[in-house]
Amino acid sequence: MKYRTDIDGLRALAVVSVILFHLGFLPNGYLGVDVFFVISGYLITSIVYRESEQDKFSITHFYMRRIRRIIPLVLFITAVAFVLGLWLMLPDDFENLCQAIVASNVSANNVLMYITSSDYWAVKNDYKPLMHTWSLGIEEQFYLLYPFLFYFFKGSKVHRVKYILIGLTALSLGAFLLQDNVAAKFYFIQYRFFELAIGGLGAIMFRDALIKNYRTGRFLLYALLAMIAVILYFPIIPSNDIKVLLTTLLTVGLLIVGKEYFDKDAFYEGLMANPVARYIGMISYSLYMWHQLIFAFARYAFLDEITPEWGIALSALTFVLSIATYYGIENVFRQRRVMSTRTVLFATATAFVVTTAGAFYVYTLGGVVKDYPELGLTRADVANDRNFFSGSSNIHIRYNEQVRQLDRGFDDLSKINTLVLGNSFGRDAANILLESAVADQLEVRYFEIGRAMEDDSLAIRMQQADKIFIGAQGPLSKDWFAELEQRYNFQIDRDKIWVIGTKDFGFSNGINYNRIDATTDFTTYRTRMEEHATERNDALKAEWQDRYIDLIELLGDGRGDILVFTPEGKFLSQDTEHLTKYGAQYIAKRLDSRLARIVES
Template structure:
């Protein structure tokens, strides 16, 4: 394949918005589309190379994967290994455990699948994940586990159907993407079936340019089309934000822009001259390393900071990113891609040893709950501090009916915040006098609920509690509060709405303190939590409101450790056992809800 210098320039156009967007620069809200441009470039280049080898009769699946792994693995090994010691020093156990899982998933080219099951790309927590960006490597490598073999077989037995097959798969994947973002947006963001059309756009272009399109010199059409492509990319970068569902139809704009640039930015056009500039080509050459390094640098800086990282710090990190990326390209990427320097046997040995070491580290971190003894005592019960275990055990309270034994019946409706509330209740009050039922169904007005189990539990309950987490005002909650209170009053039931809680932008700085200095530490409450707290106070009558932040905060600060230095939360949102006890003592006991439980009144 003839080297196309302007495609390296396009790589720079792809990676820079990703970096500046993740650094929080407002002009690059849509910087995430850089990954979509990378997909198009990758689909185009790899398909062109494979078809060229097939035509020449020299295609080898083994040689393809050797070349591919030489491109991907060495720099990836380095970045993961370099991130590990800082993660050890600065990460909470829950995060460090998740990091270990991500190491394993990344090296198995499946981090996109792990994230699809566990993480929303747009959530605050994602900003603290050093390897979240490797989801795109997972998509690409899963694609290339299929495409080379499929192309080889079709080239041999059904060559005339190659382009039609690509087009059908492109349309099918795009349709799945549109459906996916409408029904399962967090999952659709990460997976190959909803992302494959972007790679296939590049593959279709490669086939078209190789076999269908006549070579065309510079002309008006080439000038206009290539500049239009750049404009479509630029417009997406500055015009998109996280409200644009991805990978939905909107992505046809940057993807189409990348296709136009690759197809029409021929030598002599203005777009070609811009993209072939030394600066952009230089950035393009190190774009893979730039992409690999930027997220660990940003995430570790956020983890280490007490408050949000400012633009000056991001500027320093971006400079560091360029330095590290150049060194990685010069001394790792380039040598490993040269078979004269690193032979096949040496590459295999180094890759196997590196994989075993890093996979072993990841498995160890998962097994030891992120080496929890760095923060907690070794004799701690992990079930009390692992948010997933402690929070999820509440599912045992899901039931279809209450027992009629005279205990006070409490029905809690909510998400993981509702499960937190149940833990606060069971850690604080005598559970022999109460019976709890739990439902995680979507919130709606009581009278509007259609689930027969929920309806029977509402009818049988003495106390009804709504507790859900949200980062933006909940219109359903605002609409239903007074209607639900009226419904409960008419039936002689008590009803409560639990306020939001948040333990601050970052908890990890507490690790840097000695165990003797960790008692009674506070964090700044995020503005959105304060706004939601105020909104709750405005729409919920005080007699029906359990204010969590209002009960424990002071001057806009929230406690993150108790009197003994025990962490109240390890993930910013949910409580440990110590957090449940703390909120139970400080928020639930003094409330009207607490008065009912302390009074021990039986069923009505």
């Protein structure tokens, strides 16, 4: 099997696109991952199909090649992420990173990302150092099942594999097109299988030249390459499904046609197999593994924005480290004459146990591995406080979650019945009231808004309530109340309703944590809010007018920046969205006079 130098160039195009996407400079660059999927399916199938034809295919050898190729670098990168997280991260973020380390090590970060960060394009994912290993999860899950096709159908039976692949590809593609859950079809193998399998079908079904006429084939070759470049570099197609399908089909087409031209056509060779493109393609796996880790920690620790200048500097660092791991890890583990199978298995097993066990242990601690005075957390206070699977007892959300205990009816007629409606942001609103100077006058009750249209006890509580507070990032509109009244056939007294407004503390607390020192003036230190925060706040204020309690006006400077800490240096929010106890106390103190007037009215 002749080495395809042009595939290195295609890998280079894919990895550079992904890098530019994660720098924030190329909206469609994430499609480079789809290119990688097709290449993987094409190359793996090319190898194992020939081995199966000759009755030489071995599942043991297959998995050993995959272990040598993939696992050592994954374990090294997760170990580096762990050390950097230990040094730079706040406990909640470090806890999340440790989850990702365990998931990446067991080839399941795609599943974790689906559960915790369903929107791949969300800005907050830019701060996750291992976010990108979701694609490795899909590839490794593919490799877990794929070789059994060739094990059961080898020798004279191997031709049957293509029919099975056609059927599985059709099922996967159909599922992809019919699935409405965007996150599910982005992260799960059943909706991505067709991309790898189409690459495999291309390798099996087009082993001979597709087009005999040289000029016609050459025209098709450049047309395919041009269309791939257009899709990657120009956001002209709005539908992600269409972009994925086109990228998949064009890539396999280029692999099939390019086989006839990579060593015959000088111009194509100059484009796809020049020394620079080939070298980038050779180290593309290291580039892929390093880039997001570097960019995420840079954003987390010291960069408000990755400018073009910083993009160049961080990319240069990525290249330097990638060259080091290509020669120091990839090449070393891949070559049998350099490292024996026994040594590879021992080294990877040891690294797996150490990194996975270490990350899981820190996860059970909630990431609290030292004292964090800015959050009021000390290692001694949580010494025996274990966290498992981030339930409501998780140390970082416990303060917010405890409000759920107030989700019941009123029973103290001597106090002002106060109902808070909302979700986790409603629980923030309840904590503000509970920390306020008027708390002793109130009987605060909470209602989880998600069940409003199914639980008629809400109507009873709203009628019993003297005051109703709404708390959410997007407080409920007046139209929602009209729908609720119609649903339960009752009238809501609008004079009882107040809205505790939206809030936003930027994209990440990490940069604030790493910037402050003994000289920081916490009364003036601010961070930039997300762009939509002010617009959302203004829209809600316009709708609710004097019934709106504007937290952004209270904490902001009117120019898009907002306070991060209390005057004593305590974080107002532990995750840039929800309040710490210090945050609720500080806001309550600032609102005391207004809350007193509301209670008296």
